Amino acid sequence: xxYPIDAMREAALRALDEVRSSESLVAWRVAHLGxxxxxxxxxxxxxxxxxxxxxxxxxxxxxAKQALEAALSVKEEAxxxxxxxxxxxxxxLDLTLPGRPPQRGRLHPSSQVLRRILAIxxxxxxxxxxxxxxxxxEYNFQLLNFPPHHPARDMQDTFxxxxxxxxxxxxxxxxxxxxxxxxxxxxxxxxLPGMCFRYEQVTARxxxxxxxxxxxxxxxxxxxxxxxxxLADFARRMFGASVxxxxxxxxxxxxxxxxxxxxxxxxxxxxGCPVCKRSGWLExxxxxxxxxxxxxxxxxxxxxxxxxxxxxxPERIAMLRHGITDIRAFWANDPRFLxxx
Ligand code: PHE
Numbered sequence: 108x109x110y111p112i113d114a115m116r117e118a119a120l121r122a123l124d125e126v127r128s129s130e131s132l133v134a135w136r137v138a139h140l141g142x143x144x145x146x147x148x149x150x151x152x153x154x155x156x157x158x159x160x161x162x163x164x165x166x167x168x169x170x171a172k173q174a175l176e177a178a179l180s181v182k183e184e185a186x187x188x189x190x191x192x193x194x195x196x197x198x199x200l201d202l203t204l205p206g207r208p209p210q211r212g213r214l215h216p217s218s219q220v221l222r223r224i225l226a227i228x229x230x231x232x233x234x235x236x237x238x239x240x241x242x243x244x245e246y247n248f249q250l251l252n253f254p255p256h257h258p259a260r261d262m263q264d265t266f267x268x269x270x271x272x273x274x275x276x277x278x279x280x281x282x283x284x285x286x287x288x289x290x291x292x293x294x295x296x297x298x299l300p301g302m303c304f305r306y307e308q309v310t311a312r313x314x315x316x317x318x319x320x321x322x323x324x325x326x327x328x329x330x331x332x333x334x335x336x337x338l339a340d341f342a343r344r345m346f347g348a349s350v351x352x353x354x355x356x357x358x359x360x361x362x363x364x365x366x367x368x369x370x371x372x373x374x375x376x377x378x379g380c381p382v383c384k385r386s387g388w389l390e391x392x393x394x395x396x397x398x399x400x401x402x403x404x405x406x407x408x409x410x411x412x413x414x415x416x417x418x419x420x421p422e423r424i425a426m427l428r429h430g431i432t433d434i435r436a437f438w439a440n441d442p443r444f445l446x447x448x
Contacts, residue, residue, distance in 0.1 A: 111145075111149070112146070112149060112164070112167045112168050112171050113167075113171075115145050115146055115149070115171065116146075116171040116174060116175065119135075119138075119139040119146070119175050120174075120175070120178060122135060122138070122139065123135060123139075123175075123178055123179070123182055126182060126186075128186065128190075129183075129186050129187075129190065132179075132182060132183065132186060135179075136179060139175055140172070140175055140176065140179070146168065146171060146172060146175070149164075149168055150165075150168050150169075150172070153165055153168070213445075213446075213448070214448075215437075215445065215448075216425050216429070216437070216445070216448040217318055217421050217422055217425060219425075219448060220421040220422075220424050220425045220428070221300055221318060221320065224298075224300075224320050224345065224419070224421060224424075225298060225300060225320070227341060227344045227345055228298045228320075228322065228341070230344070231337070231340065231341070231344075232296050233296045233297055233298045233322060233324075234296065234297050234298070235297070235298055235299075235300065236282060236286050236298070236299050237299070237300075238276075238279065238281065238282030238285050238286070238299050238301060239276070239285075240275060240276055240301060240302055240303075240304070241273065241274075241275060241276070242273075242274055242276040242281050243272050243273060243274070244272045244273075244274055245272065246281035246284055246285065247274055247276050247278075247280075247281045248260060250281070250284045250401065250404040251280055251281065251283070251284065251360060251361040251401060251404075252360040252361050252398055252400050252401060253361075257360065259358075259359075259360045263277035263278065263305060264277070264305045264306040264307055265277050265305070266304050266305070266306050266315075275303075275304035276301075276303055276304065277303060277304065277305050278303050278319055278418060279299045279300070279301055279303060279319040279320070279321035279418060280321055280361060280416070280418060282299035282301075282321055282323075283299070283321065283323050283361070283397070283401065283405065283416055284401065284405050286299070286323060286405075287323075287325060287402070287404075287405025287406055287407060288406055291405060291406035291407055292406070292407065292412075294324075294325060294326035294327075295323055295325040295326070295414070296323075296324050297322070297323050298320055298321065298322045298323075299320070299321040299322075299323070300318065300319070300320045300321075301318065301319065302316055302317070302318055303316070303317055303318070303319050304316050305317075309435060310435075311432065311433040311434060311435065312434060313434065314422075314434045314435060314438065316438065317420060317422050317437075318420065318421045318422060319418050319419065319420055319421075320418070320419050320420075320421060321416065321417070321418045322415075322416060322417045322418070323397070323414060323415075323416045324337070324414050324415050324416075325397065325402070325405070325407060325412055325413075325414035326412065326413075326414065327411060327412060327413075328413070329412075329413045329414050329415060330396075330413070331364070331396055331415070333415060334366075334394060334395075334396065334415035334417075335354065337415070338352070338368050338392070338394060338417060339352045342368070342370050342391070346370055346373055347373070350370050350371055350373065351371040351377070352368055352369065352370050352371070353368070353369050353388065354366045354367070354368055354369075355367050355369065357393060357395075359393060360398070361397070361398050361401045361416070362396055362397060362398055362401075362415075362416055363395060363398045363399075364395055364396060365393070365394070365395035366393070366394050366395055367390055367392070367393050367394070368390075368391060368392050368393075368394060368417075369388035369389060369390050369391065370388070370389055370391055371387065371388060371389075372386075372387050372388060372389050373389075373427070373428075374427075374430070375387065382427060389427055391419055391423070391424060391427075392417050392418060392419035392420075393417065393418050393419075394415065394416065394417035394418070395415065395417075396413065396414070396415050397413070397414040397415060397416050402414065422434060422437050425437075429447075429448070
């Protein structure tokens with residue numbers, strides 16, 4: 108006996124063949140397996156059929172329902188794969204695009220110059236000696252031959268504290284006496300890097316804090332010739348093998364004789380430019396033979412021992428190197444400045 112159920116099933120399966128998208132699959136499910144679909148109506152009407160027909164009609168309808176459900180899930184899976192393939196092909200993910208690089212920090216320009224300077228002195232046999240930033244008037248001035256009312260104190264505007272005799276060091280030179288007292292009577296070859304502080308009106312040319320690198324050599328038979336040769340050697344390693352240097356007489360209370368060392372301007376090669384103020388020379392450090400009084404303050408007998416000392420400013424060297432015209436840029440912490448180095 109042929110039931111309309113077979114026709115329904117065939118019609119539904121043919122319609123399923125035409126389905127090409129998940130949206131039309133939803134519509135198909137409503138039409139053929141939904142509550143008001145012919146198949147469901149048929150099942151709902153079973154009770155109105157003659158009792159003898161009911162079992163056969165019921166099982167045919169249930170078989171049809173199972174067949175349609177099975178066909179539906181096959182189709183669902185096929186559509187899912189097809190749509191995935193389509194998405195993979197059309198929404199291309201380009202894995203070859205470069206990623207966004209994370210921002211990396213770097214060394215501050217003062218630290219870069221400082222490290223270069225210390226590396227050169229290390230090559231030349233000078234150890235780093237760290238001395239304190241908070242000093243006493245005694246070490247910063249008196250033991251360096253600046254008596255309390257000596258006019259040379261005016262060269263270094265000082266931050267005094269409310270504790271008598273406690274100050275911020277105005278230069279790294281007090282470290283000379285500290286290292287001598289610690290090492291005496293050993294020979295000394297040290298550099299003393301560190302921050303110095305001066306009570307300055309802050310301008311493009313003067314900051315209230317800045318680095319210095321001090322140097323000190325003490326031993327038997329050290330002469331001015333050693334000072335000259337050593338500093339000229341440093342200049343060649345720092346600024347290039349062909350750089351020329353010159354020494355000019357100067358005054359510091361803690362060295363005698365005292366000098367300033369100039370190097371030939373590396374911007375213009377000595378012919379004169381705005382950086383060297385048309386002189387062809389750049390002043391880069393102060394130096395001299397350690398004063399006999401300072402040697403004895405450090406514990407060394409000046410009749411037997413002698414030594415030389417020098418002091419230079421990394422910021423000043425960085426300014427000359429990079430054509431930086433405002434010293435305030437070093438501690439203003441502006442990334443637009445810092446990222447350039
Ligand atoms: N301390 C001196 C200054 O700050 C520099 C210096 C150091 C000079 C060592 C001579 C010897 O100006």
